[in-house]
Amino acid sequence: MTVLVRLALLAAVLAVWEVAGRAANPLMAVPPSAVLPALRELLLLRSYPDLPASLLLTLREIALAYGLAVAAGLACGFALGMNRLVGRAYGPMLAALYAVPAVVWYPSLMLFFGLDAASKIAFGFLLGFFPVTLAVLAGIRQVNPQLVTVARAYGAGPVRVFASVMVPAMLFTLVGGLRTGLALSVIGVIVGEILGSKRGMGALINHAYGLLRTADYVALVLMTLVLIVGSDALASLVERRARKWSE
Amino acid sequence: MTASPRIIAIENVTKRYLTSSGPVEALHEVSLAVGEGEFCTLIGPSGCGKSTLLGMLGGLVPLDSGRVLVDGQPVTGPDPRRVATVFQDAGLFPWRTTLENVEFGLELQGVPAERRRGVATELLGPLGLRGFAGKYPRELSGGMKQRVAIGRALAIDTKILLMDEPFGALDEQTRLLMGEWLLDIWRRTKKTVIFVTHSLQEALLLSTRIAVMTARPGRIKSVLEVGMDYPRLMESGELVALRAKLWSEIREESLRAMGGRL
Ligand SMILES: Nc1ncnc2c1ncn2[C@@H]1O[C@H](COP(=O)(O)OP(=O)(O)OP(=O)(O)O)[C@@H](O)[C@H]1O
Ligand SMILES: [Mg+2]
Numbered sequence: 001m002t003v004l005v006r007l008a009l010l011a012a013v014l015a016v017w018e019v020a021g022r023a024a025n026p027l028m029a030v031p032p033s034a035v036l037p038a039l040r041e042l043l044l045l046r047s048y049p050d051l052p053a054s055l056l057l058t059l060r061e062i063a064l065a066y067g068l069a070v071a072a073g074l075a076c077g078f079a080l081g082m083n084r085l086v087g088r089a090y091g092p093m094l095a096a097l098y099a100v101p102a103v104v105w106y107p108s109l110m111l112f113f114g115l116d117a118a119s120k121i122a123f124g125f126l127l128g129f130f131p132v133t134l135a136v137l138a139g140i141r142q143v144n145p146q147l148v149t150v151a152r153a154y155g156a157g158p159v160r161v162f163a164s165v166m167v168p169a170m171l172f173t174l175v176g177g178l179r180t181g182l183a184l185s186v187i188g189v190i191v192g193e194i195l196g197s198k199r200g201m202g203a204l205i206n207h208a209y210g211l212l213r214t215a216d217y218v219a220l221v222l223m224t225l226v227l228i229v230g231s232d233a234l235a236s237l238v239e240r241r242a243r244k245w246s247e
Numbered sequence: 248m249t250a251s252p253r254i255i256a257i258e259n260v261t262k263r264y265l266t267s268s269g270p271v272e273a274l275h276e277v278s279l280a281v282g283e284g285e286f287c288t289l290i291g292p293s294g295c296g297k298s299t300l301l302g303m304l305g306g307l308v309p310l311d312s313g314r315v316l317v318d319g320q321p322v323t324g325p326d327p328r329r330v331a332t333v334f335q336d337a338g339l340f341p342w343r344t345t346l347e348n349v350e351f352g353l354e355l356q357g358v359p360a361e362r363r364r365g366v367a368t369e370l371l372g373p374l375g376l377r378g379f380a381g382k383y384p385r386e387l388s389g390g391m392k393q394r395v396a397i398g399r400a401l402a403i404d405t406k407i408l409l410m411d412e413p414f415g416a417l418d419e420q421t422r423l424l425m426g427e428w429l430l431d432i433w434r435r436t437k438k439t440v441i442f443v444t445h446s447l448q449e450a451l452l453l454s455t456r457i458a459v460m461t462a463r464p465g466r467i468k469s470v471l472e473v474g475m476d477y478p479r480l481m482e483s484g485e486l487v488a489l490r491a492k493l494w495s496e497i498r499e500e501s502l503r504a505m506g507g508r509l
Contacts (some may be wrong), residue, residue, distance in 0.1 A: 150338040153305050154352040154403070155327040164355075168342045 030215045038215035039222065047216055048204055057200040058189060058227075061117050065124025066185040070178065073129050077136020091137070098130045102188070106195060120192035120200065127183030135177020139170025175242040179235040186228050201227070254407065254439050255281040255304065260313035262299055265436040273299045273338045275464035278314070281441065281456075283406075286433055288442045288450040289469075290497060291460030292504035297443045298335060300465070301409045304441060305332045317407065330398035336416060337392045339384040339399075346380040347430070348395050353368055354401035360450070366402055373432065374398045390421045394428075401432070408433075422446070426453055430477060447493055451486055452479050459496045462504035469496055 014032050021031030030038075041047040048054070080087045080094065106123055113119035143166055151165045193202020201224055208217035260273040273296040277363055289297045302308030306325040315322045317329055331352065331370045333478060339348050346367050353363035371377045374394045384392055393413055413429075414422045422500050426449055444450055450457050456504055457471040475485060 003362060117253070146334065146336070146338050147340060149307060150332075150334060151351075151355075153307055153325050153327065153332045153334075155355045156398075160355060165340070171342075224353075 008091070027204075027212050027214060034215045035222070036217045039089075040221040042216065042219045042223070047213075048208075048220075051204070054200050054204050055223075056115065057199050058193065060192075061120045061200065062124060062186050062231075063190055065121045066128050066182055068125045069128030069181055070132055072125070073132025073177075073181065074136060076129075077133040079142070080133070081137045081140035087137075094130075094133065097220045098134070102127050103191075106112070106192065106219055109192075110196060112218055115197055119203075120189045120197065123192040124185040124188035127188035128181040131177045131180035131184060135174050136170070138177075139173040140166070142173055143169040171242050175239045179232070179239050181227070182235050183232050184233055190224060190228075252283050253280045254283040254318060255279075255441070256314070256316040256319075257300070257303075258314045258316070260300075260303065261311050262296065262303070262308070262313060263311055272464035275466050277460075277465060277467055277477055278313075279458055279467055279470075283439055284437050286440045286442065286453055286455045288444060288454040288457045289460060290444060290447070290450050290457060290493075292462050292501045294463050295460045295500070296463065296465030296505065297460065298411055301332065301411050301441065302445060304407075305409055307332075312348070327356065327403055327405070329405050330407045330409060331403050331405040333393075333396050333400045333411065333413045334422040335411045337384075339392055339395055341384050344381050344383055345376055345395050345398075348384070349374075349398040349402050351399055356403065363402075363410075363451065367398070370398050370402055371507060375428075390417055390425060393417065393425065397429070397432075401436075406439060408438045408440045410440060412443050412445065422449065422460075427478070428477060429453065434477065447490055447497070448481060449491065451490055452481065457493065459493070459500070462500045468500060473494075 018031040018033060021034070025032075038047065042051060045051055076094075080091055098114065102123075105126060106119075109122045109126075110119045147165050148161055151161050153191050156164060156173050189200075190202045192199040194206055195202075197203045197206075201220065205217060205220045205224065208214075208220055257277055257279045260274055261278045263270045263272050277296075277300065277413070279287075289300065291297060297306055303310055304317065304322065306322045317326070340351070343351070346364070349367040349370055350363045351367060358366075371380055374397070376391060376394060376398070379387065379391065384395070387395065393416070396420065397410075397413065400410075414425050417425060430453055442450075442453065451473060454473050457473060459468045459471070460466065461468045471489065473489060475483075479486060481487075481490075
């Protein structure tokens with residue numbers, strides 16, 4: 001049933017798009033019937049032969065950005081959450097930083113890391129870092145202190161308390177943060193590429209758009225969308241596993 | 248009960264908690280000795296320091312002055328080879344099944360998986376949890392959860408069992424049955440039990456001795472010996488008389504804890 005309702009909306013959107021697209025200036029908008037051939041050309045590597053290389057580069061940037069965001073986010077979150085003094089000193093600063101729209105940092109990231117992959121990785125890292133850190137902090141707050149006492153009474157030292165109580169108790173929140181972090185790292189890398197780069201999916205999008213190759217542009221955007229939705233679907237699968245386990 | 252050797256000695260123990268509104272004296276020069284195999288109950292008004300005292304015996308709460316000896320040695324930290332605790336509200340790990348919760352202490356002691364599984368499985372029978380080995384705490388009733396918590400304490404087979412209001416959250420009927428059940432286990436295992444309750448009846452039915460504590464700061468007000476055989480009947484003349492005595496002691500302290508007014 002849900003699927004049917006979903007498909008109905010999709011069909012309606014496509015129909016409106018088709019009608020509106022045909023009426024509009026082809027430089028500004030294209031109907032789905034024009035996108036399909038463009039998509040085929042794209043997948044057959046005729047319009048953009050460097051598509052696989054671009055895709056690979058973007059995926060590599062995402063993997064690096066996200067990996068760094070997770071590592072730094074976990075480290076920062078635990079440092080802030082396990083130590084009351086550190087938490088009280090730096091927690092508000094973190095929240096303030098998080099409130100600044102991340103895009104404002106991008107120009108200086110480009111100045112600092114150059115136009116190549118490094119600045120995209122840095123931007124993806126920046127976006128992914130906060131949700132991971134904040135999830136760790138929220139997770140630590142969720143741990144029932146009585147369970148920590150129980151574990152200590154039965155002989156658990158700090159390491160066992162961490163592994164046997166903290167991690168399982170916060171797992172669900174943590175995985176949620178990791179999922180959000182992944183989505184934002186993906187967005188950060190692609191937005192970074194669009195805002196300025198010569199390679200990667202974002203660069204291809206920029207290129208098509210700059211030359212007013214609107215059908216190609218839409219086809220590339222659709223591909224990127226699949227990438228984003230796909231990675232999030234994978235993360236949601238992991239999340240569901242974790243929920244089952246930690247409940 | 249002076250015949251049995253002292254397994255627990257609490258000597259002039261004082262405890263102050265530092266709170267945002269200044270120090271709070273929870274215990275003031277408390278002394279109590281407990282013989283091996285006793286069922287000793289602590290009873291007293293809310294906030295008089297019963298949980299604090301158990302926490303000290305379990306090595307979880309540091310003391311300001313005085314000494315706490317278990318087996319003749321001062322307590323310096325948790326010692327799960329000698330002391331097992333059942334906490335005020337079960338404190339089960341929600342991500343562990345009944346069996347895994349019962350196994351917890353053995354797991355920490357590095358007992359091989361197969362052996363600890365055997366020990367825990369064997370315990371499920373007397374715990375009345377045989378069909379519930381794979382269930383999670385959220386799937387259990389209050390009484391079952393409490394029995395899992397007791398099972399977790401019994402699994403590490405210590406000489407001393409500390410029980411902080413283990414049946415406090417249960418209805419009266421379940422509570423009476425659980426009391427009978429615990430009595431049975433205690434008499435078979437010959438453990439030393441330190442038991443905290445607010446129920447006079449429970450204290451009288453189970454204990455070999457009852458220590459009445461004063462309102463905060465907690466001290467031992469008096470110690471009642473209950474030299475009667477088990478199983479006991481609340482209606483017996485001896486117990487009725489003891490109940491009256493116990494109530495008059497506790498009533499005074501509970502009134503003080505409420506500021507002297509009803
Ligand atoms: N961690 C703590 N920090 C500050 N004060 C505490 C702490 N733990 C206990 N107290 C205080 O010490 C006193 C004794 O507390 P305790 O929990 O030992 O009482 P109790 O006799 O077990 O009470 P109850 O019957 O309600 O369980 C109380 O006034 C309580 O507020
Ligand atoms: Mg208490």
